[in-house]
Amino acid sequence: MTIYGLQTIRLGLVRPLPQSFLKALAQNPPPVPIDRDKAHAQHENYTETLRRYLPEVFSVAVDEAYPDCCFIEDTAIAVGGTVIISRIGAPSRLGESQAVSEVFRGLIKAGHNLTLQELKAPATLDGGDVLQMGKQLFVGLSKRTNAAAIEQLRDLLPDHDVVAVPVSDGLHLKSVLSAGDDETLIAATDPAARPMIDAIMEALPSHARCVLVPDTIAANVLRLGSTLVIQDGFPESRAILQNWVNEWKGELIALNMSEMIKADGALTCCSILLAY
Numbered sequence: 001m002t003i004y005g006l007q008t009i010r011l012g013l014v015r016p017l018p019q020s021f022l023k024a025l026a027q028n029p030p031p032v033p034i035d036r037d038k039a040h041a042q043h044e045n046y047t048e049t050l051r052r053y054l055p056e057v058f059s060v061a062v063d064e065a066y067p068d069c070c071f072i073e074d075t076a077i078a079v080g081g082t083v084i085i086s087r088i089g090a091p092s093r094l095g096e097s098q099a100v101s102e103v104f105r106g107l108i109k110a111g112h113n114l115t116l117q118e119l120k121a122p123a124t125l126d127g128g129d130v131l132q133m134g135k136q137l138f139v140g141l142s143k144r145t146n147a148a149a150i151e152q153l154r155d156l157l158p159d160h161d162v163v164a165v166p167v168s169d170g171l172h173l174k175s176v177l178s179a180g181d182d183e184t185l186i187a188a189t190d191p192a193a194r195p196m197i198d199a200i201m202e203a204l205p206s207h208a209r210c211v212l213v214p215d216t217i218a219a220n221v222l223r224l225g226s227t228l229v230i231q232d233g234f235p236e237s238r239a240i241l242q243n244w245v246n247e248w249k250g251e252l253i254a255l256n257m258s259e260m261i262k263a264d265g266a267l268t269c270c271s272i273l274l275a276y
């Protein structure tokens with residue numbers, strides 16, 4: 001199934017939420033502390049949703065030493081069959097990639113046609129800074145992702161156009177925008193997002209469009225074939241996204257991820273999806 005330029009997602013990786021999640025990094029302490037049981041239930045619901053829509057979902061063993069380990073998106077990026085193991089920009093998270101790399105090695109041994117690469121120091125990169133739209137890879141230059149990572153990505157992905165996008169505000173590039181499909185950027189109306197949107201729209205083909213939503217967290221969506229997964233609890237943004245989904249007669253489902261949001265996590269950050 002190929003939908004609007006999206007390749008079929010063959011498999012996904014997730015990593016369960018650790019008991020230590022209460023110690024996860026957060027740019028600002030949430031006014032209401034994280035409810036761990038609720039967080040577990042939300043993360044399990046997310047995982048079950050992926051299992052419903054993807055042919056295969058693998059789980060990386062949880063590691064209590066890493067309170068943020070459920071945010072697996074940051075540990076590696078998958079571009080077609082090339083998996084690039086990252087070096088996360090937060091020192092306390094650097095070791096998270098090891099177990100993810102081992103799972104990919106196991107998948108390769110089991111016959112998955114993947115190539116494993118890795119970023120090397122001094123590169124640092126969080127997967128949350130990487131936006132893929134067709135053959136273009138937009139990479140946020142942020143507090144977590146540096147120019148050395150962008151240079152290495154250019155060498156590792158010679159058939160892709162790797163475009164650096166300065167992230168002046170917020171944690172990651174995808175904290176304020178994400179790909180609805182290869183030609184549709186979903187982005188927040190927040191003025192802080194504007195320079196990032198402009199840089200991306202300028203580089204995309206002229207027929208690409210941008211769908212703006214008023215809630216910043218709702219601008220991070222997860223596209224699973226003909227289903228668009230969005231954050232629950234943001235009715236204005238939901239109505240806009242529902243209209244867009246109606247255009248291509250897709251399905252919209254909303255997940256409540258309130259406890260991940262408290263640790264700066266969005267929808268894309270809890271999985272690595274592979275389409276190859």
Ligand code: CIR
Nearest residue numbers: 025071073128263264265269
């Ligand atoms: C962190 O600060 O690294 C985590 N608390 C949140 C990471 C979210 N990752 C993502 O959106 N890709």
